Amino acid sequence: MLVIGALAGCSTGVQQADRAIFVNACAGGTGATQADCACAYDDLAGPGNSSDQLIQDTIDDLQRGQVPQRLTRAIARCSTPR
Numbered sequence: 001m002l003v004i005g006a007l008a009g010c011s012t013g014v015q016q017a018d019r020a021i022f023v024n025a026c027a028g029g030t031g032a033t034q035a036d037c038a039c040a041y042d043d044l045a046g047p048g049n050s051s052d053q054l055i056q057d058t059i060d061d062l063q064r065g066q067v068p069q070r071l072t073r074a075i076a077r078c079s080t081p082r
Contacts, residue, residue, distance in 0.1 A: 019041050022055055022058065025059050025063065026040060026041070030062075030067050030071065030072075033079075036079045039075075040075050040077075043074040043077060044071070058070065
């Protein structure tokens, strides 16, 4: 059986799995919706970002109980009606 918590500290190398880990850690650590966290993942992993390391650093921060400003900003952009 695969435990998400155990995987949260490492990249799986499979984008869909990494995205799911990020979304779960984000929703659990921030109280944001999974939809807003999925949007934040796309925002942080988008073009022009050093996506793999940025995503991993964000997951690591969330595991330590810290919500990085970059994630707070991404969630705000995603949850604001356009």
